[in-house]
Amino acid sequence: MERKGKRLTAEEKAVVLRRRLVDKVPVSELWEEYGIQPTVFYRWQKQLFEGAAAAFERESPRKDRRPP
Numbered sequence: 001m002e003r004k005g006k007r008l009t010a011e012e013k014a015v016v017l018r019r020r021l022v023d024k025v026p027v028s029e030l031w032e033e034y035g036i037q038p039t040v041f042y043r044w045q046k047q048l049f050e051g052a053a054a055a056f057e058r059e060s061p062r063k064d065r066r067p068p
Contacts, residue, residue, distance in 0.1 A: 008034065013044050020045075 008016070016034055019025040020041075031038055 008036075016041070017044060017048055 012034075016030055016036070020027060020030055027038070027041060030036070031041060
């Protein structure tokens, strides 16, 4: 993917992170392939992990669920 100097979409960023975390592609290969700086990659990774809890939150609590 030749994207040097352009912004990646959220979907493209997710692809880059997935390739690293799931497919175990070396980070240096991703930097070169996508034309991103190491600091950019690690910032995306930090944002992913900091926002991960939101993926598991419910829109509204279930009525039949009792508090712990």
